[in-house]
Amino acid sequence: MRVVAVTACPTGIAHTYMAAEALEQAAKATGDEILVETQGSAGSTALSASDVRDADAVILAADVGVTDRERFASKPVVEGTVKQAINDAAGLIERARDAAGRHPASAGAGTPSEPEPESGEVAGTGFGTRLRQWLMTGVSYVIPFVAAGGLLIALSFAIGGYQITEAPDVTERFDPASLTSWAALANQVGSAAFEFLVPVLAGFIAFAMADRPALAPGFVGGAAAVAVDAGFLGGLVAGLLAGAVVGGLRRIRVPRAVAGIMPVVVLPFLGSLIVGGLMFVLLGAPIAAAMTALTGWLNGLTGVSALLLGALLGGMIAVDAGGPINKVAYTFAVGGLTTGSDTALQIMAAVMGAGMVPPLALALAATVRGSSFSRAERESSRPAWLLGASFITEGAIPFAAADPLRVIPSAVLGSATTGALSMAFGATLRAPHGGVFVLPLVGDPLLYFLAIVAGVLVSALAVLVAKRIGRAPRSAESAPVESSAVTV
Structure with a gap:
């Protein structure tokens, strides 16, 4: 069987390439041919038209919308998440085999056997999965703006202090010899990036x-x-409304003479008019009221409520190591940065600290008691130190994929501990990323560091205890996903 596949995750860093590696190994084991297009941050070579034409089936393992998926309209398509590809690539290959068997005419030029992509009826995809993919696509494109803008703003505070926000516009006054002017420039460029979020x-x-x-x-x-x-x-x-409006307008049959200008003129014009009008006139005010209420609730969090929120967000960050639940917590924290309130800055600190815990804790556990981990896991522990220190939670994936029932609860426990302690200490953070490299920009950095260390120790101890309960160490050869993670 010839298969083409596309893998994509919100950040395009780890899950995308691990899913591709797992699919390639599963296809090799079954004697099938597979070509994988990884739509990740590092880029990839797109599948050629002949690759798609000659394929018997298509696998889309993605947590975000797949770019140019209309290429596969005439092929049987099987969809899944990147987590399914990492954990059960053989299952996706088998589903693709079944789909190809039901659509024997799809090989070669074939006739369209699948509905148009926007119909949402591709095999294996429900509305809930679709909704998550749509939202995660938006988040994946926001993250570079968040990282660039947030780090620039944090840099401006480090150089010029928090009062740098009161500096005059650099277009009116900029002194290349003044450090304050450079801080103001970084702040204003970062603020401009945030306006795009x-x-x-x-x-x-x-x-x-x-x-x-x-x-x-x-x-x-x-x-x-x-x-x-x-x-x-x-x-x-607004995003969901725009997608629904334009999707509905695309279904309207128009004369052939008008069809050519629909995508570039008519649909953008009508869609912008409808969506913009509804947001300004009808939907904007109640949504703004809800945002004001949410901000007020966050600002009013103290004591036990703040601890519980920190623990909840910390657990969410760890539970799928960079997956959709992780991104929900991260997006919630980043959204609060735009309000500038102290509680929002505390939430950002709690989320980043909690996200650093799983890779660091597992790296520590594998270093302290290597006999509890396979050779591939021990090799993965070395890059996990740097990944964890850089707030890249995906560094925990090789361990979680190999032993999810023991690793994931342990990671959640440690991250929840850090999130709660960070909120209790009142640590604040204006940078949305950076890990230990932005530690000097943290309010109460020593207590914040203590919260991270506490979470790492709790998680490492929990996973070592769990590993001793009814489990013999696995060999590296028995864990293909682990070995693929080393390359990542």
Whole structure:
């Protein structure tokens, strides 16, 4: 059987390439041919038209919308998540074999046997999965803006202090010999990057739903959400609304003479008018009121409520090591940064500290008691130190994939501990990323470091205890996913 596949995750760092490696190994084991296009941050070589034409089936293992999926309209398509590809690549290969058997005419030129991508009826995909993919697509495009803007703002505070926000516009006064001017420049460039967050979120949610014609309505809806102070929640609503509106308009049959200008003129025009109008006139005000209430609730969190929120977000960050639940917690924290409140800055600190815990804890556990881990896991522990220190939670994936029932609860316990302690200590963070490299920018850095160390020790101890309960160490050869993770 000839199979083509596409893998993609929100960050495009680890899951994307691990899923590709797992699929390639599973296909090799069954004697099938597979070509995988990894739509990740490092880029990839796209599948050629002949590759797609000659394929018997298509596997889409993605947590975000797949770019140019219309290429596969004439092929039997099997969809799954990157986690399914990592944990059960053989199952996806078997599903692809069954799909190819039901559509024997799909090989070669064939006739369309699958519905159009926007219909949402591709095998193995429900509305809940689709919704998650749409939202994660928006988040994946927001993350670079968050990282660039947040680190620039944090750098400006480190150089010029928090009062740098009051500096005059650098277009009016900029002194190349003044450190304050450079701090002001970094702050204003970072703030400009942050202004794109909501429009980009809305635009690419819409793009995932209805392709390029929905980009302009999504961006317009996101900009309208910013204008009416509807924030991230408004961006989510605007993106979903734009995708639905443009998707509905695409279903309208029009004369052939008009069809050519529909994607580039008519759909963006009508979509922007409808979505922008609804956001300004009808939806913006109630969403803004909800955002105001949410901000007020966050600002009012103290004592036990703050501890519980920190523990909850910390557990969410660890439970799927960079997957969709992790991104929900991260997006919640980043969204709060735009409010600038102390509680929002505390939440950002708690989330980043908790996200550092799983890789660091597992690296520590594998170093302290290597006999409890396979050779591949011990090799994975070395890069896990750096990944954890850099706030890349995906460093825990090789361990979680090999032994999820023991590793994941232990990671969640340690991360929840760090999240709760960070909130209790009142540590704050304005940078959305950076790990230990932005530690000097943290409010109460010593207590924050103590919270991280406590979580790492709790998680490492928990996993070592769990490993001793009814489990013999696995050999490296018996864990193909682990060995693929070493390459990542």
